[in-house]
Amino acid sequence: MTGREIRDGVARRELSATEVCRSCLARVEQLDGTLRAFVTVDVDGALAAAAAIDNRPRTADRLPLAGIPVAIKDNLCTGGLRTTAGSRILERFVPPYDATVVSRLRAAGAVVIGKTNCDEFAMGSSTEHSAYGPSCNPWSHDRAPGGSSGGSAVAVSAGFVPLALGSDTGGSIRQPAAFCGVLGLKPTYGRVSRYGLIAFASSLDQVGPLSRTAFDAALALGVIAGADSSDATCSGRSVPRYEDALGGDVRGLRVGVPRAVLETGVDTEVLDAFEQGLEVLRQRGATVSDTALPHAKYGIPVYYLVATAEASANLARYDGVRYGSRVPAESLAGMYEQTRDAGFGAEVKRRIMLGTYALSAGYYDAYYGRAQQGRTLIRRDFEQAFAHVDVVALPTTPGAAFRLGERLDDPLQMYLADVFTVGAPLAGLPAISIPCGFTAGRLPVGLQLIGRSFDEELLLRTADAFERDTCWWKSEPVL
């Protein structure tokens, strides 16, 4: 069932939120031992939230997410419910408050089922950098679900929940959505509050929904978006009713495809599915033309320099003093160093060191400074593209889901998987990944659409039209 069907059923009292919640928990119980989408399942909390909806039938019909089971990425704080961010250092961390997005979901009637697995501090593209072990791709258990919001993508793909929250810094919502055959939306920077999101790279991080349908993503975005007095970077722009933008056509939509970018190496089966996706849009009345993103090839180095520099500063807070684990030592400095060495995994240490190096005296100008200038050039590329197209289309990933373990020893190879997704967050733009086909080996492929700043409506409207003409989004993995 989609989130909308659950919500409508609960509002009409044809469905009980408790029954929906129980069947969702039963499916998790039955299948998640293998898939490992969740780090923590909150059985009692979920049942209590569902009971509260059932006990207030008069308010249920006004709640946009009444009774919808949701999964929350484990780098979003949930008051009273353990939040690990996939890290050993936060193994026993119980936040004293909810992230703004979580409190808004709860207030809208959503039922939080649990916390989903992710790469440690959202640093990774496979969930293999989680201290709690990798999640499995529901389409092929020996393959990565993508990351870092891999657990959220698995939870939606496996039918545990119709809706999940993830966070995206360089592709962490869109890439796992593509690998698992679901929809993932990274909103415009500033559209959604980051308060209570465990910070990775603050100028890039953004929270967004993963779902099966565009309608469910629209519902969720409408709930979580909008000004928040606890996050000064969160925009005061009014929040449209995103679901009202759906149902229309895409006649006249101008789609730009940066053909030169695709020549950097895309798997042929992914390219075929992508072209097939473009054809669907063309049939619906869109025009597809070539567009240029001349600085796209600098996206990966710019992104990894900017993101790791910010991460090296953000992760300074894990020092064994106020929260998280501590390794006792004689001296304060020794306590810091040993706590961090024991608490962080290999990828997090690698990125902290890369960022520290890029910011250090003598190297700042050549690395961090240049990357920030490169970021300006990448932004300008998009501004120029949007002068003559409405959306930019790319495959979400250059290949379908890779095998678990395959890239673990080669960090650079892992980084290169983000080649098509880093542009949107560097430019602060919204981007969506929608299922557009399968490889011969039955692995999902994602079509990515990047939109103008704060134009999530067009992305969702296009995704919705695409859904009505295709059936890939309905495909379910055999579990």
Added chain:
Amino acid sequence: MLDDLTVGDVERIATLARLALTDEEKALYARQLTRILEYARLVGELDTREVPPTSSVLDETPLERPDTVRPSLEREAALANAPDAASGLFRVPRMLGEA
């Protein structure tokens, strides 16, 4: 072109980043960071004359809120996750007189 990162470079960065690394980690990171930085040096090709840096993509002035006193976390809640707390404070190893 800059030289490869040495174990000494890694030690220097690790000290700045407050990370105590094992010898194996130092050797591994020297190798891996050398390779990643080699790739990152692509940014050196960019023509950045007259290009301002982007540190934030926000077009709007960040929102302000009235500067009024609001309730904050209770002390007990703020200390609840502390690895070591006493007398309503975070307790840490001695820092004065450290070498």
